[in-house]
Amino acid sequence: MQPIKQSEVQQALDSFANQEVYLHLETTNGAYASHFNEGFFSAGAYIRNAKVTYTRGTITGDNPYRIGLKMPIGWIYAEGLTDWEIDDKGRLLIAGHDHEGKLAVALELSKEPF
Amino acid sequence: MDRHVLIVFPHPDDEAFGVSGSIMKYIQEGISVTYVCLTLGEMGRNMGKPPFATRESLPEIRKKELEEACRITGIKDLRRMGLRDKTVEFEDPEELAKRIRAVIDEITPEVIITFYPGYSVHPDHNACGAAVIKAVESMAKDQRPEVHCLAFSHDCYEKLGQPDIKRDVSEFADRKLEVIKAHRSQTQGLVQGIKKRLSKENQEFMNQLKTERFWIYKFQN
Numbered sequence: 001m002q003p004i005k006q007s008e009v010q011q012a013l014d015s016f017a018n019q020e021v022y023l024h025l026e027t028t029n030g031a032y033a034s035h036f037n038e039g040f041f042s043a044g045a046y047i048r049n050a051k052v053t054y055t056r057g058t059i060t061g062d063n064p065y066r067i068g069l070k071m072p073i074g075w076i077y078a079e080g081l082t083d084w085e086i087d088d089k090g091r092l093l094i095a096g097h098d099h100e101g102k103l104a105v106a107l108e109l110s111k112e113p114f
Numbered sequence: 115m116d117r118h119v120l121i122v123f124p125h126p127d128d129e130a131f132g133v134s135g136s137i138m139k140y141i142q143e144g145i146s147v148t149y150v151c152l153t154l155g156e157m158g159r160n161m162g163k164p165p166f167a168t169r170e171s172l173p174e175i176r177k178k179e180l181e182e183a184c185r186i187t188g189i190k191d192l193r194r195m196g197l198r199d200k201t202v203e204f205e206d207p208e209e210l211a212k213r214i215r216a217v218i219d220e221i222t223p224e225v226i227i228t229f230y231p232g233y234s235v236h237p238d239h240n241a242c243g244a245a246v247i248k249a250v251e252s253m254a255k256d257q258r259p260e261v262h263c264l265a266f267s268h269d270c271y272e273k274l275g276q277p278d279i280k281r282d283v284s285e286f287a288d289r290k291l292e293v294i295k296a297h298r299s300q301t302q303g304l305v306q307g308i309k310k311r312l313s314k315e316n317q318e319f320m321n322q323l324k325t326e327r328f329w330i331y332k333f334q335n
């Protein structure tokens with residue numbers, strides 16, 4: 001992955017718009033957060049292979065970045081995004097890594113199921 | 115008769131810190147070790163330091179790391195169950211226990227090593243241990259192998275008492291460190307951290323590597 005270049009990610013988001021695509025969306029503190037820090041309230045969620053269509057996708061912010069995907073009747077949102085790539089299968093992978101380099105958030109789009 | 119030990123863990127690096135020395139010792143004694151790994155740790159947060167894996171490339175990378183770790187440890191029979199990281203507790207427990215029972219029946223291990231259900235922090239660890247216990251409970255009492263459990267929750271000593279087994283594996287400490295390093299995507303940050311810290315802390319870390327602790331599961335029924 002490389003650090004996000006806003007204009008390039010914007011182009012990629014545009015190329016997935018207005019068609020059925022598969023979404024992986026995830027936030028995570030990891031299963032050990034409350035073990036190493038007992039006061040820590042651990043929360044996270046993920047959805048894999050949700051079939052979605054968005055009409056407008058926008059990346060904004062100033063490292064870390066935010067992305068909002070506007071759907072006909074709803075939204076997809078992620079924040080804390082730092083890195084991205086188009087992988088060898090043409091999938092758009094965007095992630096946020098924390099100060100230790102650990103994954104904290106992921107937003108991925110694919111034309112085929114993950 | 116051939117002697118066998120069965121290891122059942124949910125994640126590719128679960129064997130590295132607490133068990134790999136014991137595995138090397140078993141293998142040195144001529145005992146065959148089968149390692150059943152339920153998932154590929156697909157949802158791990160560690161991507162390498164600096165990150166070299168992505169959410170999508172991580173499974174394949176961890177699969178290769180696991181194979182390398184097994185090569186160093188000497189494990190010849192590695193089996194994966196094809197489950198997904200962070201979902202073990204949501205699988206049908208009967209189904210999972212049955213799959214583990216099938217492996218037990220095939221290799222007839224004298225000892226099974228897994229996580230102590232309820233005392234192993236990660237939901238996958240606890241669900242994995244519970245499935246192993248369920249599988250063994252389905253066997254006739256006089257046929258059951260011993261189950262040696264790993265536990266590391268904060269309350270494990272308070273609730274379970276002292277471990278039943280404290281195995282000195284210091285002769286394997288260097289190779290054990292190689293096993294830990296083989297799980298590069300998961301342990302790179304940790305290994306770098308150790309190098310940076312005081313040599314006294316390094317010493318402490320090495321001492322921890324030298325003793326492996328297990329609780330023998332006491333079956334209620």
Ligand SMILES: [Zn+2]
Pocket residue numbers: 124125127128236239
């Ligand atoms: Zn684990």
